[in-house]
Amino acid sequence: AQKITQTQPGMFVQEKEAVTLDCTYDTSDQSYGLFWYKQPSSGEMIFLIYQGSYDEQNATEGRYSLNFQKARKSANLVISASQLGDSAMYFCAMREGRSSASKIIFGSGTRLSIRP
Amino acid sequence: DTGVSQDPRHKITKRGQNVTFRCDPISEHNRLYWYRQTLGQGPEFLTYFQNEAQLEKSRLLSDRFSAERPKGSFSTLEIQRTEQGDSAMYLCASSFGTSGVSKAKNIQYFGAGTRLSVL
Numbered sequence: 182a183q184k185i186t187q188t189q190p191g192m193f194v195q196e197k198e199a200v201t202l203d204c205t206y207d208t209s210d211q212s213y214g215l216f217w218y219k220q221p222s223s224g225e226m227i228f229l230i231y232q233g234s235y236d237e238q239n240a241t242e243g244r245y246s247l248n249f250q251k252a253r254k255s256a257n258l259v260i261s262a263s264q265l266g267d268s269a270m271y272f273c274a275m276r277e278g279r280s281s282a283s284k285i286i287f288g289s290g291t292r293l294s295i296r297p
Numbered sequence: 298d299t300g301v302s303q304d305p306r307h308k309i310t311k312r313g314q315n316v317t318f319r320c321d322p323i324s325e326h327n328r329l330y331w332y333r334q335t336l337g338q339g340p341e342f343l344t345y346f347q348n349e350a351q352l353e354k355s356r357l358l359s360d361r362f363s364a365e366r367p368k369g370s371f372s373t374l375e376i377q378r379t380e381q382g383d384s385a386m387y388l389c390a391s392s393f394g395t396s397g398v399s400k401a402k403n404i405q406y407f408g409a410g411t412r413l414s415v416l
Contacts, residue, residue, distance in 0.1 A: 185339075218407070224386060226340070226407035272339050276403075284330065284353065285405060287339030 184208065185273050185288035193294050194263050201248070202258040202291050204273030210234075213277050215256040216285060217247065220270040229271075232256060260293075268295045299323070301408035303389050309414045310379055317375045318411045322391030329372050330405060331364055333357065334386040343387075346372060379415045386410045 186205045194200045206215065217229040232240045232247045240247045248257040260267055273288045302321040310316050322329050328347050332340035343362070345353045348369040358364075361379075366372040376383055390405040 214403075216404075223409060224412070225409040226388060226390070228404055228406060231404060274339070284342035284345060284355075285340075286342070289337070289339055 184277075184286045185275055187273055187288040187291050189291045190289075191292040191294070193296055195296050196265060197262055199259060199261045200263050200267075200293065202260075202271050202273075202293065204256045204258065204288060206254050206256060206273070206275050208254075208275065208277050210277045213275055215247070215249070216274040216276070217245070217256075217258045218272045218274060218287075219267075220272060220290070222269070226272070230258070263295050265295050265297060268293060301389055301391050301406055303387075303408035303411050305411055306409060307412050307414075309416065311416050312381060313378055315375065315377045316379060316413065317373055318387055318389075318413075320372045320374070320389030320391075320408060322371070322389070323393075323406060326391035326393045326406075327369070328392045328394055328403070328405075329366055330390040330392075331372070331374050332388040332390065332407075334388055334410070335384075340386075340388050343374075376413075379413075381415045384413055384415045386412050 213234045215232045219227045230240050230242045230245045230247050232249045239249050244261045246259045270290045270292050272290045274285045276283045276285050304319045330345045331343040334340040342355050343358050344364050346366040349366050361377045364374045388410045390407045392403050392405045394403040
């Protein structure tokens with residue numbers, strides 16, 4: 182069963198607009214972590230934001246925020262005031278289990294293209 | 298402050314040849330991960346080290362694959378008798394964490410990857 186689902190293969194957004202990238206996950210663990218990474222064409226995976234399953238508040242990092250809806254098992258990434266440099270692949274990922282050493286499972290990604 | 302470094306960035310080889318990739322983690326990180334990413338997909342976990350100990354291996358890691366981290370610093374990933382299906386991006390990540398139950402974020406920071414093409 183797929184653990185991380187990203188239903189948007191590609192998105193086009195006008196520069197300066199906000200964009201929401203969807204992510205749903207499946208786990209039976211009570212303790213887990215959710216991540217978003219950005220992968221530009223250069224290939225490097227860049228960490229953006231983290232949300233722990235016990236965190237009561239949604240995570241924010243600059244222009245990035247994570248809309249965490251635990252009951253719906255949803256962890257959408259919101260990018261405010263998009264910039265041309267935001268054009269990249271975006272991956273939602275999850276770490277299951279209580280051990281912080283657990284591997285990360287990635288979704289299939291969303292390709293975001295920002296139009297000037 | 299240098300990030301995770303991977304070498305080479307690109308490797309082209311003929312089927313049946315052996316290849317070796319190197320990963321240098323962030324210096325204070327005790328954990329090191331290898332992932333494989335094929336075109337259009339997210340990365341898939343291959344194996345994980347804590348210091349020099351290899352603690353977990355994916356079933357994706359066939360017996361042609363071997364990874365080492367001899368002194369708990371850099372790591373190598375070797376693929377023997379390469380096949381065309383091995384063509385992929387091989388990503389290394391590192392993190393710092395302690396053993397046991399933890400609510401720590403244990404963020405994994407990735408290198409730029411090694412892109413392998415098997416002809």
